[in-house]
Each structure stands twice: as structure tokens, then as C-alpha cells.
Amino acid sequence: MAVIVQKYGGTSVGSLARIEAVAENVIATVRQGHQVVVVLSAMSGETNRLVSLATQLDAQPxxxxxxxxxxxxxQVSISLLTIALIQRGFSAVSLLAHQVGIRTNNHFGRARIESIDTKRLEQALEQEQVIVVAGFQGVDNEANITTLGRGGSDTSAVAMAVAVQANECQIFTDVNGIYTSDPRLVEQARKIEVLTFEEALVMASLGAKVLQNRAVEYGLRHNMPIRVLSSFEPGEGSLVTHKDTIAAELCGNQGITSIAHHQHDILVIINGIESDIAMANLFTLIGEQGIELEMLNKSVLNAGQINLQFVIHSKDQTKLTNILQKFKKNYCIKDTQIHTNVAKVSAIGVGIKAYAGLVGEVLTTLAKEQIKVLLISTSELSISVVIDEVHLNTAISRLHQVFDLASLPK
Known part of the structure; x- marks a missing residue:
């Protein structure tokens, strides 16, 4: 008897009708002879509603x-699903993070899972109960409730799958897999049948919204297969696996697998930082505020001054502005530039490192569309560019076409 962990996102449990549909899906899995652990997000829109209530009282609660x-x-969603399962004659129990024993660090709003006590889980599985666990949360060493950040239920599910030694972790969402690009923006986007953890991690980090990057990282570290499925239609979905023996025909032209994007970014340019010590102090201040930097580029002038370019999410702009004001009181810099309304577009694939000239092809494609590249970054698995957000749809569509991703086999 295999153990399967199934995670359902907010849209999948967004109404009582959807919760009942999830109950039927769970029951179908049980009837296949599996033991099931279910991890749920809050009902669609609920987290935003709660945050709105808090910020009406205090802008920075x-x-x-x-x-x-x-x-x-x-807590609401897991209780409702458990009630639906019991009403249908199936033994089930809902458990919050502290009841399961999900231990995290104490970084509120962005906690990381450190351990899971499996005693309660094992007891429930021995009693052949369906276990319904609250995603997105844990407790620290002082019994404070913590949350894992947006999309954290994915990480909860993968961690739970590792803890109970599940056969695989199934992530049910509102799309039926991982696509070569956002199908809402690229009509020709195709579903990817199998991809490596490394590809999925890069995709999640660079803007693909199907999986949280921490969840993929956890799966990679513990070799836990992750399957992305739709809770609205049947299908095999997309499998993320440790095995990198993916057939060559599953990659598009020149080894590219997908075109990802991320919106609501800000390009930050800081010129003339006086010294390495000053730069180190700046990064310390940024790190203390939990601001994530991407596409960091450093150059040194003849006078020894340092220029920096990097990308942050727009939600961190106020924090960064405050940091720079504090920084300028102690160190000299020449000037700073903040470019809002930019987007990051990335070509991703395990085959990138095997093909020379891909950067030139990306830049040529964009230049033909008169799209100015503001910043570029490369790795063994990706080529990323920052452009004005107004050109996003054109950039994604043209790159998807140039690398022939619509021809990937079904």
C-alpha cells in the first residue's frame, strides 16, 4: 500500500462545491488502495482578506x-474537507501544524521547515485515516505559529511526503501541468511531460508560478518526485524528477525547455560605492530586511568605486529606499537609479550549456522587436533579461516561437 501526499491550492478549495470535488478525488485515490495525506491551502482569497484586515489597523502589523x-x-479549509470526507463514510482527521509537529525557524512570514515529528502521522495512517493537514504553517521552538511565505503549502506538502516516505507528492492546482510558457500569454504553449528538479527549480525561481521554489528545492534534496496536476480535469500532469535522462526530443530548439517570466520587478542601479566594506555593509542591511536580490551584477571602476545592478520585487521598494537613506549617512555613493515597471524574461533548459551563441540569439530576437535589454544574466540552465514590462507579451511569444517550443511532443 503506497502513501500518496496530495496538496490542493486555494482555487481548488475555493467553495463548498470545490471542497466536495476534492473529497471525491481523495476518496478515488483511497479506493485505488493508497493511504492519503492531504495538505490544503486556505480558500481562495482568504489570506488576502485577512492581511487586508490587519493592514487596516496597522500599515506594518x-x-x-x-x-x-x-x-x-x-484551519477552515482542512476542517471543511474533513467534514466532507466523514459525511461520505471515510475516516479522516484534520491536523494543524503544531499537532503534526512541523518545526520551523522563527523567521515570521518566511519560515523554513526544520523537522517534522511523524509520530501522530504514523498513528493516523495505522488507523487507516485520511490525514488532512494545514499547509503554509509551522511552529518555532517557542511554540509561536509561523508561516512559510506565499506558496508555502507546496513546501508543506513536499516536506510531509518526505516525512511519511510517500511514493510521490501530487500538487493539484488550476492548471494541468507545467507549460513551456504561460498559456494565458502564449496560445501555443505546450505541457511538459517530464522535467528535472533543476529545471523546475530555475523555472520557479524565475517566475513560473506553478510550484514554489522552496518546494522544488526540498524535493531535490530528498529525491521526492513531484507531480503537478489539475483539480479541475483528469490527466497525468507534469512529473518533476531527480532523473536527468530525459529524451532529447522533449527539449525544443537548442535545448530550451521553457520561457518563464516575472512581473512587478524593480531594477536598481547604484553607482560609485566607495569600497568593498561599504558594499558588504549594504548587503548586510538588505539581508536583515529579508529582501531577495536577483541578477546581481558588479563592476569596478578605475578609481576603485563599485557599480551595482540588481532586481528586487516591487513589494520591497519601500524597504530598499529606507536602507539606502540609512546607508548614505555613513558611506559615499555617486547616484542611484530605480527603474519600475520592468519584467524578467528567461529561457530555461538543461541543454543551454551545450549550445554556444544562445545569448546572441535571445538578444537578436529582442532587438528585431525593438525591445531594449536593461540587464542580462546567464547560468548553465538559464538566460534571463530585464526589459520594460510593456514589451513582455511580445518578448515571450517571439522567444517561444524562435526556440520552437510549440513543437514539443504531447
Missing amino acids: STRELDMLMASGE
Whole structure:
């Protein structure tokens, strides 16, 4: 008898009708002879509603209390699903993070899972119960409720799958797999049948919204297969696996697998930082505020001054502005530039490192469309460019076409 962990996102449990549909899907899995652990997000829109209530009282509410508030959303969804399962004659139990023993660090709003106590889980599985667990949350060493950040239920599910030694972790969402690009923007986008953890991690980090990057990272570290499926239609979905023996024909032209994008970014340019010590102090201040930097580029002038370019999410602009004001009181810099309304577009694939000239092809494609590249970054698995957000749809569509991703086999 295999153990299967199934995670359902907010849209999948967004109404009582959807919760009943999830109950039927869980029951079908049980009837196939599997033991099932279910991890749920809050009902669609609930987390935003709770945050809105908090910010009406305080524009910057206590992070501890905000976690306490947001964690209540999952309690509602797991209780409702468990009621639906019991009403249908199936033994089920709902459990919050502290009842399962999900231990995290104390970084409120962005906690990381450190361990899971499997005793309660094992007891419930021995009793052949369906276990319904609240995603997105944990408890720290002082029994404070913590949350894992947006999309954290994915990480909860993968961690739970590792803890119970599941055969695979199934992530049910509103799309039927991982696509070569966002199908809402690229009509010709195709579903990817199988991809490596490395590809999925890069895709998640560079803007693909199907999986949270921490969830993929956890799966990679513990060799836990992740399957992305639709809770609205049947299908095999997309499998993310440790095996990198993917057939060559599953990659598009020149080894590219997908075109990902991320919106609502800000390009930051800081010129003339006086020294390495000053730069180190700046990064320390940024790190203390939990701001994630992407596409970091450093150059050194003849005078020893340092220029920096990097990308942050727009939600962190106020934090960064405050940091720069504090920084300027102690160190000299020449000037700073903030470019808002930019987007990041990335070509991703395990075959990138095997093909020379891909950067030139990406830049040529964009230049033909008169799209100016503001920043570029490369790795063994990706080529990323920052462009003005107004050109996003054109850039994605043209790159998808140039690398022939519509011809990937079904």
C-alpha cells in the first residue's frame, strides 16, 4: 500500500462545491488502495482578506501577529474537507501544524521547515485515516505559529511526503501541468511531460508560478518526485524528477525547455560605492530586511568605486529606499537609479550549456522587436533579461516561437 501526499491550492478549495470535488478525488485515490495525506491551502482569497484586515489597523502589523492571523485560513479549509470526507463514510482527521509537529525557524512570514515529528502521522495512517493537514504553517521552538511565505503549502506538502516516505507528492492546482510558457500569454504553449528538479527549480525561481521554489528545492534534496496536476480535469500532469535522462526530443530548439517570466520587478542601479566594506555593509542591511536580490551584477571602476545592478520585487521598494537613506549617512555613493515597471524574461533548459551563441540569439530576437535589454544574466540552465514590462507579451511569444517550443511532443 503506497502513501500518496496530495496538496490542493486555494482555487481548488475555493467553495463548498470545490471542497466536495476534492473529497471525491481523495476518496478515488483511497479506493485505488493508497493511504492519503492531504495538505490544503486556505480558500481562495482568504489570506488576502485577512492581511487586508490587519493592514487596516496597522500599515506594518507585527509579523508574529500577522502569522497568527494568516494561519487561521488553513484551519477552515482542512476542517471543511474533513467534514466532507466523514459525511461520505471515510475516516479522516484534520491536523494543524503544531499537532503534526512541523518545526520551523522563527523567521515570521518566511519560515523554513526544520523537522517534522511523524509520530501522530504514523498513528493516523495505522488507523487507516485520511490525514488532512494545514499547509503554509509551522511552529518555532517557542511554540509561536509561523508561516512559510506565499506558496508555502507546496513546501508543506513536499516536506510531509518526505516525512511519511510517500511514493510521490501530487500538487493539484488550476492548471494541468507545467507549460513551456504561460498559456494565458502564449496560445501555443505546450505541457511538459517530464522535467528535472533543476529545471523546475530555475523555472520557479524565475517566475513560473506553478510550484514554489522552496518546494522544488526540498524535493531535490530528498529525491521526492513531484507531480503537478489539475483539480479541475483528469490527466497525468507534469512529473518533476531527480532523473536527468530525459529524451532529447522533449527539449525544443537548442535545448530550451521553457520561457518563464516575472512581473512587478524593480531594477536598481547604484553607482560609485566607495569600497568593498561599504558594499558588504549594504548587503548586510538588505539581508536583515529579508529582501531577495536577483541578477546581481558588479563592476569596478578605475578609481576603485563599485557599480551595482540588481532586481528586487516591487513589494520591497519601500524597504530598499529606507536602507539606502540609512546607508548614505555613513558611506559615499555617486547616484542611484530605480527603474519600475520592468519584467524578467528567461529561457530555461538543461541543454543551454551545450549550445554556444544562445545569448546572441535571445538578444537578436529582442532587438528585431525593438525591445531594449536593461540587464542580462546567464547560468548553465538559464538566460534571463530585464526589459520594460510593456514589451513582455511580445518578448515571450517571439522567444517561444524562435526556440520552437510549440513543437514539443504531447
